[in-house]
Amino acid sequence: MELSWKLGACMLLLPNPPRYAMGRAPLAQVIIQVSFPVLARLQTLEGIAPLQDALIDLFPYMNRNRVQQVSMLVGPTGPAASDSNEIWINEFTNDDGWTLTVTESSASLSVGGSDYPGLQDIEDMFEQVCTALTEAMNVRRCDRVGTRYMNVVRTDRLGWSTWFKPQIIGLADPELTPPEHLVATITETRLRRPPTGNFAWALDKPVEGITRYGVVPAGSVIAGVPPRPLDAPSLVLDIDMFIAAPQKFDPKALAEQFHELHTEIEKIFFWAVTDSGKEEFEVTVRGEEGNE
Numbered sequence: 001m002e003l004s005w006k007l008g009a010c011m012l013l014l015p016n017p018p019r020y021a022m023g024r025a026p027l028a029q030v031i032i033q034v035s036f037p038v039l040a041r042l043q044t045l046e047g048i049a050p051l052q053d054a055l056i057d058l059f060p061y062m063n064r065n066r067v068q069q070v071s072m073l074v075g076p077t078g079p080a081a082s083d084s085n086e087i088w089i090n091e092f093t094n095d096d097g098w099t100l101t102v103t104e105s106s107a108s109l110s111v112g113g114s115d116y117p118g119l120q121d122i123e124d125m126f127e128q129v130c131t132a133l134t135e136a137m138n139v140r141r142c143d144r145v146g147t148r149y150m151n152v153v154r155t156d157r158l159g160w161s162t163w164f165k166p167q168i169i170g171l172a173d174p175e176l177t178p179p180e181h182l183v184a185t186i187t188e189t190r191l192r193r194p195p196t197g198n199f200a201w202a203l204d205k206p207v208e209g210i211t212r213y214g215v216v217p218a219g220s221v222i223a224g225v226p227p228r229p230l231d232a233p234s235l236v237l238d239i240d241m242f243i244a245a246p247q248k249f250d251p252k253a254l255a256e257q258f259h260e261l262h263t264e265i266e267k268i269f270f271w272a273v274t275d276s277g278k279e280e281f282e283v284t285v286r287g288e289e290g291n292e
Contacts, residue, residue: 011193011209011241016263017270023282026237027113028152029224032126032258033242035106035144036249039137042104043088051102052092054136058128059092059100100129101225107133110225113151119262123255130251142249146242147261149269150222153235155179155215160235163277168237172215179233186214186236195243198253198260205245209264212238213272237272239265 041047045064052062066086092100097115101108109129111122133139153160161169171177172185191209195202215235222228222236241261247253273281 011191011207011264012268012271014267014271017266018285019287020270020283020285023284025113025116025281026151026153027116028150028222028228029110029112029148030116030122030150031108031110031148031225032122033106033108033144033146033148034130034133034142034249034254036133036139036142038105039139040104042090042102042137048090048102050136051090051132054132055092055100055129058125058132059094059098061093063091063093065089065091098125099225108225119259123259123262126258127251127255130249130254134249134251139249142247142254144242144244145254145257145261146240147258147265148224148238148240149262149265150224150239151237151269152222152230154232155235156232159276159280163274163280164235164237164272165274168213168272169235170214172235182215184214184216184220186212186216188212193264195245198256199243199245201247202243202245205243207241207243207261207264209242210240211268212236212240237269239268241265 039047042051066088087103090102092102096117097112099110101110107129109122109126111117116122153163155161155172161173161175166173170185170187172182189209189211191211192206193209195205195207199205199207213236215233216230218230218232218234220230220234222230222238241264243257243261273283
C-alpha cells in the first residue's frame with residue numbers, strides 16, 4: 001500500500017513545547033513496549049535465566065505469573081471457535097518503582113507517575129533493557145515500538161475542568177453537565193504521520209497515535225502495567241504513540257525512536273493544559289525545547 005502524505009512530518013499542527021518540569025504532574029504511568037518474534041525460551045525458567053542475570057543490577061527481583069490467553073475466531077454469524085493456552089509472564093522489579101514485564105514476544109518497561117525520574121533517565125533505562133534483550137536473548141528484530149503516557153486527574157477536585165482546554169473537557173464541563181448526571185464520556189482520536197526522522201527507514205509504514213480522553217467513574221480500571229483501578233471519578237488523558245514495522249533490534253536506535261515518539265506526546269500534553277492547569281501542576285519553564 002502506498003501512502004500519500006500532504007502535511008509533512010507532524011502528527012498535529014502544534015509547536016514544540018519549551019523545556020519544562022512539573023512539581024505536581026498528573027502523570028499516572030509511563031509504558032514503553034517493544035514487540036519481537038516469539039522466543040520460546042522466554043517461557044521457561046532455564047531459558048529466561050540469562051536475561052535475569054543480565055538485568056540483575058537494574059532489576060534485582062523477579063516473579064513469574066501464569067495467565068490464560070484466549071483467542072476467538074469470529075465468523076459472519078458470530079463466534080465460530082475459540083482456543084486458549086497458558087503463557088508465563090516474567091516480571092522484573094526494583095526498589096525505585098520500575099517494572100519490566102517480559103513475555104515470549106514482548107517487553108514492557110513501566111514506571112508510576114510518582115516515581116517518574118525524567119525523560120533522559122527513562123530513555124537510558126529503555127536502552128539498557130533493549131541491550132540486555134539483544135545480548136542475553138539474542139533478540140534480532142523489533143516488530144513494534146511504542147510508548148504510552150497516562151494522565152489522571154480526580155474530578156472531585158475544585159477547578160479540575162479549568163486545567164485542560166475545552167477540546168479535552170467537552171461535555172464533561174460541570175457548567176454544561178451536572179456531575180451527578182454524568183456517567184462517563186470518552187473520546188478516541190486516531191492519528192498518523194509519515195515515517196520521517198528516526199523512522200525514515202520505515203518507508204510506507206506510518207507513525208501512529210491513539211489519544212483517549214474523557215471522564216470515567218470511580219471503579220474504572222486503567223489498562224496499564226499493571227492495570228490500575230481508580231478510587232474516584234477522574235479525567236483521563238491517555239496518549240499512545242507507536243510504529244508497527246519490522247526493523248533491526250538496535251538498542252540505541254530504539255531509544256532514539258522512543259524519544260521522537262515522546263516528543264509527539266509532549267506536544268499534545270503541553271497544548272492540552274491551560275495556564276490554570278500549568279499553575280496547578282507547578283509547571284516551570286527552563287529552556288527552549290523538550291521537557292525533563
